[in-house]
Amino acid sequence: MEDKKEFVVALAGNANVGKSVIFNQLTGGNQIIGNWPGKTVEKAEGFIEQEGVRIRVVDLPGIYSLSTYSEEEIVSREFIAKEKPDLVINVVDAVNLERNLFFTLQLIELEVPLVIALNQYDILERKGLSINGKKLSELLGVPVIKTVAVHNKGLTELFETVRNALLKGEKKVSHLRYGKEVESRIKELAEIISKKVKTYYPPRFVAIKLLENDPLIKKEIKDEEILKKADKFRKELKEIHGEEAETVIISERYAIASRIAESVIERKSTLKKSIGDWFDKIALDKVWGYVFFILVTIGIFYAVFKFGSFFSDLLSNWLESFKPVFMRMPLTPFWNKILWDGVMEGVIAGIGIVLPYIAPFYLILAFLEDSGYLARIAFLTDNVMHKLGLHGKAFMPLIEGFGCNVPAVLGTRIMERDRDRFIAAILATLVPCSARTVIILGLVAAFLGPVYALIIYVLDFILILITGRILNKFMKGTPSGLIMEMPRYRKPVMKIILKQTWIRLKDFVYFAFPIIIVANVVMEIFSIFNWIKPVANFLKPVMTNFLGLPPLAGITFLFGILRKELTLVMLSTLYHTTNFAKVLTPRQIFIFGFVTMIYIPCVATIAALKREFGWKRATAVTVGEFIGAIVLGGILNQILKLFMP
Amino acid sequence: MIRNNVTLLDIKAGEKAEIVSLAGGYGFMRRLQEMGLIPGQIVEVVRNSAMGPVEISVMGTHLAIGRGIAAKVIVRPVRRQIYGR
Numbered sequence: 064m065e066d067k068k069e070f071v072v073a074l075a076g077n078a079n080v081g082k083s084v085i086f087n088q089l090t091g092g093n094q095i096i097g098n099w100p101g102k103t104v105e106k107a108e109g110f111i112e113q114e115g116v117r118i119r120v121v122d123l124p125g126i127y128s129l130s131t132y133s134e135e136e137i138v139s140r141e142f143i144a145k146e147k148p149d150l151v152i153n154v155v156d157a158v159n160l161e162r163n164l165f166f167t168l169q170l171i172e173l174e175v176p177l178v179i180a181l182n183q184y185d186i187l188e189r190k191g192l193s194i195n196g197k198k199l200s201e202l203l204g205v206p207v208i209k210t211v212a213v214h215n216k217g218l219t220e221l222f223e224t225v226r227n228a229l230l231k232g233e234k235k236v237s238h239l240r241y242g243k244e245v246e247s248r249i250k251e252l253a254e255i256i257s258k259k260v261k262t263y264y265p266p267r268f269v270a271i272k273l274l275e276n277d278p279l280i281k282k283e284i285k286d287e288e289i290l291k292k293a294d295k296f297r298k299e300l301k302e303i304h305g306e307e308a309e310t311v312i313i314s315e316r317y318a319i320a321s322r323i324a325e326s327v328i329e330r331k332s333t334l335k336k337s338i339g340d341w342f343d344k345i346a347l348d349k350v351w352g353y354v355f356f357i358l359v360t361i362g363i364f365y366a367v368f369k370f371g372s373f374f375s376d377l378l379s380n381w382l383e384s385f386k387p388v389f390m391r392m393p394l395t396p397f398w399n400k401i402l403w404d405g406v407m408e409g410v411i412a413g414i415g416i417v418l419p420y421i422a423p424f425y426l427i428l429a430f431l432e433d434s435g436y437l438a439r440i441a442f443l444t445d446n447v448m449h450k451l452g453l454h455g456k457a458f459m460p461l462i463e464g465f466g467c468n469v470p471a472v473l474g475t476r477i478m479e480r481d482r483d484r485f486i487a488a489i490l491a492t493l494v495p496c497s498a499r500t501v502i503i504l505g506l507v508a509a510f511l512g513p514v515y516a517l518i519i520y521v522l523d524f525i526l527i528l529i530t531g532r533i534l535n536k537f538m539k540g541t542p543s544g545l546i547m548e549m550p551r552y553r554k555p556v557m558k559i560i561l562k563q564t565w566i567r568l569k570d571f572v573y574f575a576f577p578i579i580i581v582a583n584v585v586m587e588i589f590s591i592f593n594w595i596k597p598v599a600n601f602l603k604p605v606m607t608n609f610l611g612l613p614p615l616a617g618i619t620f621l622f623g624i625l626r627k628e629l630t631l632v633m634l635s636t637l638y639h640t641t642n643f644a645k646v647l648t649p650r651q652i653f654i655f656g657f658v659t660m661i662y663i664p665c666v667a668t669i670a671a672l673k674r675e676f677g678w679k680r681a682t683a684v685t686v687g688e689f690i691g692a693i694v695l696g697g698i699l700n701q702i703l704k705l706f707m708p
Numbered sequence: 709m710i711r712n713n714v715t716l717l718d719i720k721a722g723e724k725a726e727i728v729s730l731a732g733g734y735g736f737m738r739r740l741q742e743m744g745l746i747p748g749q750i751v752e753v754v755r756n757s758a759m760g761p762v763e764i765s766v767m768g769t770h771l772a773i774g775r776g777i778a779a780k781v782i783v784r785p786v787r788r789q790i791y792g793r
Contacts, residue, residue, distance in 0.1 A: 128742040161767050162744060276734070306747060309738060314746045349759040442772050445761045454774050455761065479735070544774030545761050546739055
C-alpha cells in the first residue's frame with residue numbers, strides 16, 4: 064500500500080436514513096438534520112483524526128438510485144465515480160431493507176469499497192424483527208455493522224471497521240448477477256467498452272447504465288459502435304421481456320434485493336400496527352388533517368410569542384439597569400455615548416429583543432423537523448401547491464424558510480426542475496424568517512396585540528399565494544408532480560433537538576451579534592455627527608408621505624438589508640427606547656411590520672439567490688420585492704387611515 | 709387505444725392493486741420504478757381522497773404520489789371476489 068496520509072470516506076444512502084446523524088456523530092460536525100427526505104442538498108465535509116489516521120468524511124445528499132433523475136443523484140454519482148473516495152459508508156435503513164438494498168446494489172456496481180451501516184436498528188427490533196447481519200455481509204461481500212445513530216450505538220464499531228478496511232486497502236470487487244439474458248448482454252457490452260473507451264466509471268457500470276438508457280452516460284460515451292450495440296441490446300431485451308430494457312433491469316435488481324432481504328430478515332414476534340399509522344389517520348385526514356395543522360401553527364405562534372415577550376421584558380429591563388454603571392465611567396461624553404448607545408444598546412437589542420423570540424422558535428422548528436410531521440404538511444399542501452405551479456415537496460424548503468431564508472433557497476434543490484426551483488425560491492424569500500418573526504412578535508404583537516400580528520402573517524401568506532399563482536401563469540412549463548417517501552414518525556431525541564437548536568443559535572450569535580453591534584456603533588457615530596437628518600430627509604417623500612412612517616424609519620430599512628432584525632434594533636437605537644408605543648402610532652407599527660416582512664430579501668438571501676440562479680434573476684427578485692413592498696405598504700397605509708389614527 | 713384502463717386514482721383506500729405499467733415520461737417512470745413500482749408489484753392504497761395525493765404502501769414504505777402522476781400508473785385491482793358481476 065502506498066503511503067497515504069489522508070483518506071476520503073463518503074456517506075451515501077437513501078434519503079432520510081440518518082446519514083447526517085452518523086456524519087455528525089463521527090466528525091463532531093454541525094450538519095442540520097431532520098426527519099424528512101431531501102434535507103441535505105449539498106455535500107458537507109468533516110474530518111476525523113485518530114491514531115495517525117486522518118479521514119475526510121463527505122456527507123452526500125440522500126438518493127434512491129444512481130440514475131440521473133435529480134440534481135442530488137448526479138452530485139452523488141459523480142462524486143463517487145470521479146473523486147473516487149477510498150471507501151463509501153452505505154447507510155441503510157434496517158426497516159426498509161429491500162428498498163435500500165436496491166441502492167446498495169448500484170453502489171456495488173460502481174465498484175467502490177463499501178461498508179454498510181444498518182441504521183435505525185432499534186426501530187426494526189421494536190417491530191419484532193431482526194436481521195442476520197453475518198449472512199447479509201456474506202451475500203453482499205461487504206462488512207455490515209448494526210447502528211442506532213441517534214443514540215450513538217454501533218458507531219465505534221463502524222469506525223473501527225472503516226479504519227481497518229482503509230488500512231488494509233484491499234479492493235475486491237463482487238458482482239451480483241442479473242438474469243441470463245440481461246447478464247450476457249452486460250458482459251458483452253462491458254467488454255467492448257473496456258477495450259474502446261476510457262471513462263472514470265467501471266465498464267460494467269457503464270454497460271448497465273447504457274442498457275438503462277441513461278442520458279448522461281450516453282452523452283459521455285459518444286462512441287457510435289457502442290451506442291448502436293446498446294440500442295440493439297435494448298431492443299432485444301424488449302422483445303424477450305415485453306417491457307422496456309430499463310424496466311427489465313430495475314425489476315431484476317429489485318428481485319435480487321428482495322431475495323437478499325427475505326433471506327436475512329428474521330421474525331421474532333408478530334407485527335404490530337404502529338402508533339404512527341394511527342396518528343396519520345388524523346394528521347392526514349381530509350378534514351381533521353387541516354384542522355390539526357392550523358391548530359399546531361397557531362399553537363406554535365402563541366407559544367413563541369408568550370415565551371418571547373415574557374423574557375424580552377425581563378432581559379431588557381435587567382440589562383437597562385446597568386446604564387448608571389456605564390454612565391459613571393470616567394470617559395469623555397463621546398466615548399460614553401459610543402459605549403452605551405452604540406455597543407451596549409446593540410447588545411441589549413440582540414439579547415433583549417431578538418434572542419427571546421428566536422430561541423424558542425428554533426427549538427420548536429427542530430422538534431417539528433425531527434418528528435416527521437413536516438412531510439405530512441407537504442402531503443396536506445400538495446393540492447394548494449399545485450395551484451402555485453409547484454407540488455407538495457416545495458413546502459419543505461418553504462417551512463425551512465421560517466428559520467432562515469438562506470437554507471430555504473438552497474433547499475429548493477429538492478425540486479426536480481429549474482422552473483419549479485425558481486418559483487419555490489422566490490416564494491421562500493417571502494416566508495417570514497425568524498428575524499422577521501422577531502419584528503412581528505416583538506413590535507406588532509407586543510404593542511398592538513397578537514391578533515394584529517396574525518393579520519400580518521395572513522396578509523403575507525395571501526401574498527405568497529398570489530405571487531405563486533402569477534409566477535405559475537407567466538413562467539413556462541406545466542408543474543411536475545409529487546413523488547415522496549413518507550418518513551416514519553420518530554420520537555424526537557432531546558439531545559439532537561437541543562444540538563440542532565444550538566447550531567442555529569450559535570450561527571445567530573456569531574454572525575448576527577457582531578453585525579448588530581457594529582451597525583449600532585455606526586449609527587451612533589452618524590447621530591453624533593448629525594448625518595442622520597440629511598439621509599432621513601432624502602427618504603422622506605416615500606417614507607412619510609407615502610407610507611406614513613416617521614422619516615427615521617427609512618434609515619432602519621437601509622440597515623435591515625444587512626439583517627432584518629436590524630430594522631427593529633435600529634429603531635430602538637434611534638429613539639433610545641424599547642417601548643415603541645411611545646414613538647410610533649399603531650398604524651405606523653403595523654405598516655412598519657408589514658413592509659419589513661416583505662421589502663427585500665436580506666444580503667445573505669440575495670447572495671444565496673445569486674449563487675443558485677445567477678445575478679440577473681437575483682436582482683430581478685430583489686428589485687421586484689422592494690418595489691412591491693413599497694407599493695403595497697402605501698396602499699395598505701391608505702386603507703388603514705380609515706380605521707386607525 | 710385500450711379504453712377502460714384502471715389507474716391508481718381508481719383504487720379506494722384499503723384496497724390492493726397490482727402495477728401493470730407506467731404511462732409517463734422517462735424521468736417519472738424511472739423514479740417510480742426505482743421506488744418499487746415495477747410491473748407485477750402489489751401495492752396497497754392507504755389514502756386516496758380528492759383533497760390530496762394518493763398514499764400507497766409499497767415494500768414496507770409509504771409513498772405519497774401526486775394525483776397527476778397517480779393517473780399515469782396503470783394498475784389491476786386485486787380484490788377478493790365476493791359478488792360476481
